[in-house]
Amino acid sequence: MSATPAPDTVLVVDFGAQYAQLIARRVREARVYSEIVPSTMPVAEMLAKNPAAIILSGGPSSVYAEGAPRLDRELFDAGVPVFGMCYGFQLMATTLGGTVDNTGAREYGRTELHVSKSSSTLFEGTPDEQSVWMSHGDACSAAPEGFTVTASTDVVPVAAFENDEKKLYGVQYHPEVMHSTHGQQVLEHFLYRGAGLTPNWTTGNVIDEQVALIREQVGDKRAICGLSGGVDSAVAAALVQKAIGAQLTCVYVDHGLMRKGETEQVEKDFVAATGVQLKVVDAEERFLTALAGVSDPEQKRKIIGREFIRVFEQAQAEIIADAGPEVAFLVQGTLYPDVVESGGGTGTANIKSHHNVGGLPEDLEFQLIEPLRKLFKDEVRMVGQELGLPDEIVQRQPFPGPGLGIRIVGEVTKDRLDLLREADAIAREELTAAGLDRDIWQCPVVLLADVRSVGVQGDGRTYGHPIVLRPVSSEDAMTADWSRLPYDVLAKISTRITNEVADVNRVVLDITSKPPGTIEWE
Numbered sequence: 001m002s003a004t005p006a007p008d009t010v011l012v013v014d015f016g017a018q019y020a021q022l023i024a025r026r027v028r029e030a031r032v033y034s035e036i037v038p039s040t041m042p043v044a045e046m047l048a049k050n051p052a053a054i055i056l057s058g059g060p061s062s063v064y065a066e067g068a069p070r071l072d073r074e075l076f077d078a079g080v081p082v083f084g085m086c087y088g089f090q091l092m093a094t095t096l097g098g099t100v101d102n103t104g105a106r107e108y109g110r111t112e113l114h115v116s117k118s119s120s121t122l123f124e125g126t127p128d129e130q131s132v133w134m135s136h137g138d139a140c141s142a143a144p145e146g147f148t149v150t151a152s153t154d155v156v157p158v159a160a161f162e163n164d165e166k167k168l169y170g171v172q173y174h175p176e177v178m179h180s181t182h183g184q185q186v187l188e189h190f191l192y193r194g195a196g197l198t199p200n201w202t203t204g205n206v207i208d209e210q211v212a213l214i215r216e217q218v219g220d221k222r223a224i225c226g227l228s229g230g231v232d233s234a235v236a237a238a239l240v241q242k243a244i245g246a247q248l249t250c251v252y253v254d255h256g257l258m259r260k261g262e263t264e265q266v267e268k269d270f271v272a273a274t275g276v277q278l279k280v281v282d283a284e285e286r287f288l289t290a291l292a293g294v295s296d297p298e299q300k301r302k303i304i305g306r307e308f309i310r311v312f313e314q315a316q317a318e319i320i321a322d323a324g325p326e327v328a329f330l331v332q333g334t335l336y337p338d339v340v341e342s343g344g345g346t347g348t349a350n351i352k353s354h355h356n357v358g359g360l361p362e363d364l365e366f367q368l369i370e371p372l373r374k375l376f377k378d379e380v381r382m383v384g385q386e387l388g389l390p391d392e393i394v395q396r397q398p399f400p401g402p403g404l405g406i407r408i409v410g411e412v413t414k415d416r417l418d419l420l421r422e423a424d425a426i427a428r429e430e431l432t433a434a435g436l437d438r439d440i441w442q443c444p445v446v447l448l449a450d451v452r453s454v455g456v457q458g459d460g461r462t463y464g465h466p467i468v469l470r471p472v473s474s475e476d477a478m479t480a481d482w483s484r485l486p487y488d489v490l491a492k493i494s495t496r497i498t499n500e501v502a503d504v505n506r507v508v509l510d511i512t513s514k515p516p517g518t519i520e521w522e
């Protein structure tokens, strides 16, 4: 059995850009399949992938500096359409004989672009004056021979160029960010007009392709899937179930770090929607014992990651003991950003150990099945919808695998978890009642267990803990902004938490974007 042929692929070459993933997403939004490769990959290897087009990302280096990442000229002579953005644009310029240096013409942020050739491939049908997002200190002062300059700004004479004959295009700005008002249109012009691609990639293709692959991989063995109630594992499980039906058993680990009502919800919603076999493991004592006395965030994360796998192994043994073929596979809801961040990117720093990637023990007894590892969250939601999962599952806000364990700043204890569960339930209830669930990406509720402050309640002195509300808006959790929630909703949450949750006498709002803050506090 063979899977469907690989779709036309656009390679996004990552020069250490903040936005390489965003570029890949925007290409997919244009319904063309894209993948990210590091700029250290030899050009021959890139071309061997037979890309339909190549996009060169931005990056922090200066093209003229020693040791700056470069590309073999062969890439531009191979007949593959190329679109350079910022550093990629500058690299294309210098490699092909143009001039780039530090002219003092720096631009950061919103900039007015003057389009001089609106009939060009990239700018056709876009206005002569448009807002674009710039972030550069170097500038191109002369385009390579054979290129037409198609746009400028008040400070840079060459802000875009094209060589239609060779299918080479470049812009100094960042068309991938929202603030570039016609960015998506320009990108689509490159893909459809420049590279001649057809917008036909859909998440539907992914389902057929993965179902075929998984059937082939699993054969007549069995698989388990860690099911958290979250979107990723629910969609992964539904996809694998479509492929191998009853050969799949889902395992939900109640590690005592879940929110109020979560276990019941998984049992009710997911089993009702899919009819999947579900094994619920009560592992609260095991996790809380392992976490006793630990307050360092990374240590907590590693302990939780390790205990998860041990529970899956135990479940595996129990399922095998029930008779039937070997349980050889572990299904995970790993997404593309997880994969890129844990090694694919160029020199990305390790900010937090995520329990399901990188944190897996060396002696893992399972082969992994990760059908979503090429997809972004919004695409996973689309796959879920196509698989017929209900909105309550597909549109759920993300909740981290380590659960409330990383929302208690300080040691994790049963009492503190119970307290936080109450506060979290109130916040969620009020946000839902106010109809705000779709407006926010997620709203962590955090207990500062080692902080106390003085309060007055019922004419008496209190010395209680603060609760932090962290509502954020985001597209993919890579960057986020704090949500401007209506004051009356915040007031209601604050009043209810301080009235209803013992030992909490203060509610504070986190108004930090990401960066510099992350979404979770630990």
Ligand SMILES: Nc1ncnc2c1ncn2[C@@H]1O[C@H](COP(=O)(O)OP(=O)(O)OP(=O)(O)O)[C@@H](O)[C@H]1O
Residues within 6 Å of the ligand: 225, 226, 227, 228, 229, 230, 231, 232, 233, 234, 251, 252, 253, 254, 255, 331, 332, 333, 334, 356, 396, 397, 398, 399, 400, 401, 402
């Ligand atoms: N309580 C749990 N029981 C079993 N597996 C879990 C549990 N929590 C997390 N996992 C596993 O870890 C993986 C990663 O968790 P993560 O929170 O990133 O994804 P998710 O919960 O499926 O989706 P979402 O990001 O929407 O919360 C899940 O896909 C799932 O396989």
Ligand SMILES: O=c1[nH]c(=O)c2[nH+]cn([C@@H]3O[C@H](COP(=O)(O)O)[C@@H](O)[C@H]3O)c2[nH]1
Residues within 6 Å of the ligand: 301, 352, 353, 354, 355, 356, 398, 399, 400, 401, 402, 442, 477, 478, 514, 517, 518, 519, 520, 521, 522
């Ligand atoms: O499954 C998970 N395991 C983890 O260890 C983990 N840590 C953070 N998150 C979620 O990831 C997103 C980004 O979070 P941060 O800004 O805190 O890094 C947010 O959506 C977080 O809720 C996790 N999810």
Ligand SMILES: NC(=O)CC[C@H](N)C(=O)O
Residues within 6 Å of the ligand: 057, 058, 059, 060, 061, 062, 085, 086, 087, 088, 135, 136, 137, 138, 139
């Ligand atoms: N964002 C970028 O790609 C910047 C490119 C280059 N480092 C500059 O400053 O001009």
Ligand SMILES: [Mg+2]
Residues within 6 Å of the ligand: 228, 230, 231, 398, 399, 400, 401
């Ligand atoms: Mg989750």
